[in-house]
Amino acid sequence: xxxxxxxxxxxxxxxxxxxxxxxxxxxxxxxxxxxxxxxxxxxxxxxxxxxxxxxxxxxxxxxxxxxxxxxxxxxxxxxxxxxxxxxxxxxxxxxxxxxxxxxxxxxxxxxxxxxxxxxxxxxxxxxxxxxxxxxxxxxxxxxxxxxxxxxxxxxxxxxxxxxxxxxxxxxxxxxxxxxxxxxxxxxxxxxxxxxxxxxxxxxxxxxxxxxxxxxxxxxxxxxxxxxxxxxxxxxxxxxxxxxxxxxxxxxxxxxxxxxxxxxxxxxxxxxxxxxxxxxxxxxxxxxxxxxxxxxxxxxxxxxxxxxxxxxxxxxxxxxxxxxxxxxxxxxxxxxxxxxxxxxxxxxxxxxxxxxxxxxxxxxxxxxxxxxxxxxxxxxxxxxxxxxxxxxxxxxxxxxxxxxxxxxx
Numbered sequence: 380x381x382x383x384x385x386x387x388x389x390x391x392x393x394x395x396x397x398x399x400x401x402x403x404x405x406x407x408x409x410x411x412x413x414x415x416x417x418x419x420x421x422x423x424x425x426x427x428x429x430x431x432x433x434x435x436x437x438x439x440x441x442x443x444x445x446x447x448x449x450x451x452x453x454x455x456x457x458x459x460x461x462x463x464x465x466x467x468x469x470x471x472x473x474x475x476x477x478x479x480x481x482x483x484x485x486x487x488x489x490x491x492x493x494x495x496x497x498x499x500x501x502x503x504x505x506x507x508x509x510x511x512x513x514x515x516x517x518x519x520x521x522x523x524x525x526x527x528x529x530x531x532x533x534x535x536x537x538x539x540x541x542x543x544x545x546x547x548x549x550x551x552x553x554x555x556x557x558x559x560x561x562x563x564x565x566x567x568x569x570x571x572x573x574x575x576x577x578x579x580x581x582x583x584x585x586x587x588x589x590x591x592x593x594x595x596x597x598x599x600x601x602x603x604x605x606x607x608x609x610x611x612x613x614x615x616x617x618x619x620x621x622x623x624x625x626x627x628x629x630x631x632x633x634x635x636x637x638x639x640x641x642x643x644x645x646x647x648x649x650x651x652x653x654x655x656x657x658x659x660x661x662x663x664x665x666x667x668x669x670x671x672x673x674x675x676x677x678x679x680x681x682x683x684x685x686x687x688x689x690x691x692x693x694x695x696x697x698x699x700x701x702x703x704x705x706x707x708x709x710x711x712x713x714x715x716x717x718x719x720x721x722x723x724x725x726x727x728x729x730x731x732x733x734x735x736x737x738x739x740x741x742x743x744x745x746x747x748x749x750x751x752x753x754x755x756x757x758x759x760x761x762x763x764x765x766x767x768x769x770x771x772x773x774x775x776x777x778x779x780x781x782x783x784x785x786x787x
Contacts, residue, residue, distance in 0.1 A: 382492040382524065385626045386680045393682065397629050398427050400654045407656035413446070413455025414659065429640070432662070433631070437638040437650065439664045440608065441693065444472040453477065456659075463657040468512040470607035476512060479657050485512065485610030486625050487520020487603075493616045493623070493678075494579040494601035496550050498525030503543065503575065505531050505553030506582070512607050513582065517552040520611070526550070536561060540570045551578040555585045555593075555600065562596055573597065579614075581605050584688075604669075604688060609651055609660055613685050621672040621684035627654050630683060631662070632671060635692040635779050636705025638662065643671040646777030648692035666692050668777040694780035696725050699732045703759050708779045711754045717741050718751070722773050723763070723780045732784070734763040743767040 381387060405423035408414035417436050426432055438456075446454035452467070457477050466478040478484050496502065502521045508514035508530055518528050529548055531539055539561055542548075551558050558578055565572035578593065578600040585602040593600045603614040604622055612630070613622035624630050629652040631640050641647040649667045653660040668691065672684040695704045703723060712721040720739040725732060736755055740747060748765045755763045 380492065380497075381680065382489045386489065386623075386682065388681060390675075390681050393626070397654065398432075401426060401432070401629065401652065404654050404656050404659050405661065407458075408659040408661055411455055411458060411659075413450065413453070414661065416455070418661065429631070432629070432652070433638060433640050435638075435662050437633075437662050437664050440474075440666055443474045443608070447473075447475055451475075458657045460657075466512075466515065468510060468515075468607070470511045474608055476608055477658055478512060478515065479655060483519050483523035484655075485516040485519065485605070486627055487516050487605070487611045488523040489625060490601075490603040490605075490611050490614035491517075491520045491524045491526065491552075491579060493614050493680075494550075494603075495577045495599060495617075496521060496524055496526055496579070500526045500550050500577075501529065501546060501548040502526045502550040502552055503529050503531050503539070503548040505533050505539070505551070505557055508532050512610075516605060516610055517579070521550075521552065533557060536564045540565055540568070540572060543572050543574060544570060547574040549574055549576050551575050551580075551598070553578075553580065554583045555580040555589055555602070556583050558593065558598070558600070559589065562593075562598070577601075579603060602687070604667075604685070606665060606667075609653055609663065609665070612649070612651060613687075616676055616678040616680060618676045618678040620676060622687050623676055623678075623680045623684055624682045626682065628652070629654070630685070632669065632685075633664070634709060635668075635694065635777060636707075637709040638664075639709075644673065644775075646670045646689055646775055648777070664692075668692050670775075670777075689777060692777065694778060694782070696723070696780050696782045698725055698734050698759075699761060701759065701761055703734070703761070703780060705779045707758045710758050711736070711751065712738075714754045715747065715751060717747055719770055720773050722778065725780070725782045725784055727784045734759075734761055735766060736763045737766045737768055737773060739770050739773050740767045741770065743769075 402423050464477040465480045468476045506513035521528050581603050601615040605611040613624045631650040632647040635648045649665045668689040669685045675681050712718045718738045722737045724735045752765045
């Protein structure tokens, strides 16, 4: 069962619709001071394809706290007409977010339905309603899907069990860890939490071992990928094959430290564009790693699928007292067209840091080794060992800096 017909539309029609809407969103964004500065050289009418979008500047999430502190409240990245907003939130960072006045502003309803929630289901929502938007993301998504929500928030397990026994919710939203805590406590105390039969979890790892344990206890658990600043990005379906992208999201996977898209299947950094003219998000790099899966989901949804969260893209390492960043690795690679992929490996030998640069190269030569070494020294101010490997010789894990030094 799908939330609406958009989930099964022709992929080409979806792509055309997204980029037709993007033009208007870019134009609206340029009326906002922060976006106007970032997008100064961008003509909205010209951004009609993924290739054109890839030329638009990246906004990095980790820069938002500083930008918002300089220009409160939202660094000029939101509409100046505040009547479009119903709530303000603050998430760790701190990052401040406005919420627009729509029924499902964080786009959670499709994830709710994909997890098996149905109209009339009573949902125990244990995400926090305090300052951060997590509680409201799931609350509004569940109500948009026709569910009844218990705004429980996190913690106070005994009281949660009182609520479960009295109101008999059939569904749960929250972190997977807290659901396990509730079920464990119920078993220990002889309390009845058996009404909960389905769950949509986020905010923490949901390994197959935990999913299977919940299933043995009679709970079908599904996960979604969401962040406090952009809401739901992708969600799991009954096919259990990756996460399906939300309909109003343009997703790019880029090489860490750059805005350059990687080929489908290669691990890279998540970059998201959202099509809300009142709170536009244009190419925000979230710092998370994932990869696109080939083909469509067997569940019938036709949107792009991703593998899910695969780690963090911020791989900055301090080597011999100097910071080496993914952006610098990307700069070295750009200087040598023969390089397909580059990876810095940091180790310790004789109580000293050692930097080794491994490059996938189409044509290996002593001249290329020398050239890469000179580029590394020019960009990072550090010397490095240079190793050339054949195409496909580096791991497909999204890492451009692998710090293998012992901890401690």
